[in-house]
Amino acid sequence: MSGPALVIELAEPLAPAALRELRALVVELSSRFVEKRPGFFDVNVPAERLGIEERPEEDWRKPFPLPLLGDASADEELAALVGFNPQREDWRRPFLVYLMGPGIGDESIFEAEHADETDVEAILGFRPTHAVNVSAGCNRRIDHVATALLTAAVMDVVGGVAKAELLDGQASVVAGLPGVLGIADDDWAALGTAEFLRAWVGHPAFRLVK
16 A cells, blocks of 8 residues: 555454454445455545545645544644545545454564564563554545544454554654553554554644555
């Protein structure tokens, strides 16, 4: 995918009931839904279904923290993105949301991404057995916001801990946000809860790594 991505680290394989809940959530949020294999969803998620409104690209501003942002709405510096055109929703927001790990799929990718992560495991308190990847197909600011909010919504269903790669200088900002469990990889990754992702979206310096 050409946009930002987040990973949800899981301490155990996803139970069948949790997978059904995840599928139901993704179906509810999507305007287009394709399940390529169990737990691998190729979807379009309209911004408005994540609580975001938008203007045409040249007028886009910082995200307005609507319901999915929770307490982050206290940040008065954020401006609303208005003028959403519902006729354009289907093709504007492509995502891949997929489970990976032993017995699920993408085992080699999972192993490569989790090799030599002793500091991450120390913060998590467990060694991840599986993960959920959330990847956006576009790289505009609104896609970064949508990726974080979609990941937080998935975490509400499956649990786990979000791992967010950081840009240079972001560690000191992120470290003080609610829901942050720790900073790893020599200040290049943050680990936290869904609350962390929603708070991070509400910060003026918010930006995910592509």
